[in-house]
Amino acid sequence: MEAVWNGILTCDYERTRPQASRLEWDLYTTSLISWPTILMDDPRPYGRLRRAGIVDIPEPTHRDLTSTWHRQLASLRYTDHLIARTTRDRTVARAALDRVDDARRRQDVDDLTRALAATTAAFIRVNATHIVNWLLPEQHWERLLTGIFGSSDTALTCLSALQLPAAPGHILATYLQPRHPPVAAAASGVVATARPQASTDRPADLHARRTRAASRREAWTTAALLATAGTDTVVTEVRALSRLLSWAADSEERRNELRGRLLAAAHAWCALTNTDRNQITAADLLGEPR
Amino acid sequence: MTFAEVTGLADATDRARHGRKAAALATLIAQGLPVPDGLVLPADLTDAQIEGAVPDIVAWARSHAVRFGLVVRSSAPEEDGPQASFAGLYASRFTRIRPPALLAAIREVRAGATAPAVAAYAAHRHIHLTGRLAVLIQPAIRARAAGVLAADFDPTGRLRRWALDAVHGLAVPVVNGSQRGEHHHSDRDSPVPAEQDVLLLPGTARELRRPPGEWIELPAEKGLPPHRVKIQTSADGLLQLHATLQAEGHPLVTPPTRDRLLRLAGRAAAALGLDQIDIEWAATGGRTLYILQARPLTGPIPEPHTDTPSDDDAAWHGIPASPGRGGGPAHHVRAAAATPAGGAGGAVIICDNIGPDALDALLAGPAAIAATSGGPLSHAAIVARELGVPCVTALPADLHTIKPGTLLTVDGTAGTVQITAVPEASSDRQRTSLADAAVVTSALPARPPDDGRQATILLYLPGGALPFLPNDAEGASCPAEPPIGVLQPSDQPPLPPLPAGYQEHRVEGLGRLAWPSSAGPLPSRLVVLNLENLIYERPTGAVGPL
Known part of the structure; x- marks a missing residue:
């Protein structure tokens, strides 16, 4: 996000993702504009599209929507709801991608086109969570934990420990899972064949390390709760932030996997329909007029 | 050329009325050195006289077809002296050629005469302040590169020692220290590359109306195609642009340009009767070089930079991503290439970001990870937390220039990387008695x-x-x-x-x-x-x- 200029904040994926295709920019900008609707049922758009890859957000819109969201993030009820709905979105996207893979195997272009439209719509919802990279109230959480622990270093250590995905991140997962089904592996965008042979004897060690990281997360969650014990509102806020930090890390990891699968599917569709993969848009995949 | 209240820079030779900066530049102009033309508002003008002079300045700028606005600079009688430079204490302002904006900029610069910091500095150096300053107004230079040069000459005028810093665009970031310029030094064979992610340029009125995210064409070196960069923001006549990294092996200041700058410094020192000189310079897209300021060097020539933080307390700063401290020899891991694990065990891995191909090196038991991109949710950070390895992300790219094997300490909690004499073991918290x-x-x-x-x-x-x-x-x-x-x-x-x-x-x-x-x-x-x-x-x- 760029600095405020004439009352406007600019989110520029052209700059932050210069190698991305038009389709990827479309997916990011569409998800960005609609994150208030997707994540908190607020119909206000988060800015307007300047062109593929660039969204302009009026500062008051940014301020109102993020402060509304941040207030909600302090509530356990909303936090649980947010986690449930984004988990459901990922499940829907994953199922849609499975249908895409099935249509690809059968080389059924019509089915593939339909499944890809559904997948794209589902992924736009999943992709809305990419705002966790800069819109979470991290500074507020850092101040809160610094106050709780009486030390900025301890607060940062705690925050860092809590930012652990519930399931292994996609890079680690490639090592922990012995084999990928061929289509899924190819579609996931993960180069399974590049995995070094030397790693095959390491899963146990990796599991142990991952278990230690999960223990660390649990320990720091417990420490933060014990530190706030007796002050109900702060206990609630710490419970919420603990869930959200894990959710944010998880969202990023799982979103990345689904994004890789969607792009691989889109490229396969381009090959089958003789379409230029560098020119396609999200609207093309959704079957909408440009 | 002299308007009613305004003096042409070439005629601004009176240090008391026009200030030392303007007087020095006037001397250089008289000697045929390349100094941008300009006007000087003498120190003794009243505010009403200043206001009355503004239309003349605007007319002068328009008659000179100024495209990129004006720069309004202080020129105090005490400034740029042999004992005290007042460097960075007075203001400079870029402005568009519009009377209200220009007048506001002039008033802001003149207000520096009574700034508390100026008074404190003067008192410390036992310098009497007049409480007034002249104002120098010049066309803003659309610089391809700019910077500062300090040079030391022997009594015969032969160059002894020198140091030069350069950045893309205006010299402001290297002068105020917000960006590290490409550093050349007489004691080094090759320059230390710049660490620049922001560059500043004066903009045209049209460019200044364009929002962040739009593209601006940069002045290119003669014979090379122009390249473009994105607007980060703009204000007060200046564009703030996202710098793109220079092509590997192509320094910003080539040896011929460096030599021309050194010759200019020699001529300027001779014209001003100085043994040691400090000049601010700018190079445009053509081969034109300008001297923007020349003053006595009030300290020794700075020692050459190294590729690393220069003192024991210096550290690279990034985003804390995985807590704990880890130390060991630097081990570079390149993205997009399968990286052998050899050498990574117990080492500090330096990488851009972590991809699947780098994981084998991570699993070899590194002491820490220092990544030059990403944030707390980037893949490098997540993997590091999963493996319990201290990690810092978004570190300056010059970390890649660290020699392999250099002992480093990574503090994943504070977000720093430092050179260390003794590798430190990864640690968490101390064990204590659990009685009671x-x-x-x-x-x-x-x-x-x-x-x-x-x-x-x-x-x-x-x-x-x-x-x-x-x-x-x-x-x-x-x-x-x-x-x-x-x-x-x-x-x-x-x-x-x-x-x-x-x-x-x-x-x-x-x-x-x-x-x-x-x-x-x-x-x-x-x-x-x-x-x-x-x-x-x-x-x-x-x-x-x-």
């Missing part, structure tokens, strides 16, 4: 702990199921050693019904505690462990009535 302490945890340990704790206390959050607790009969057949309690970190609601043998206590400022009646007094302190290491503790506090 109850260990608070979210789940019972798999085996009865033998760490000397007084008790294990399970954290219970309202709304969930109460953790399993042994009742009297179970406790008698298999006594829990150490005893097990339950803590609810809030006073309300009351705990759910407890098994026989447990009593509920309200602990002031803590919450409610279920404690076995047979276990004796409540523990005096509660602690949290990460594996065997104590990471937090608090006293239990007073027990109140139910």
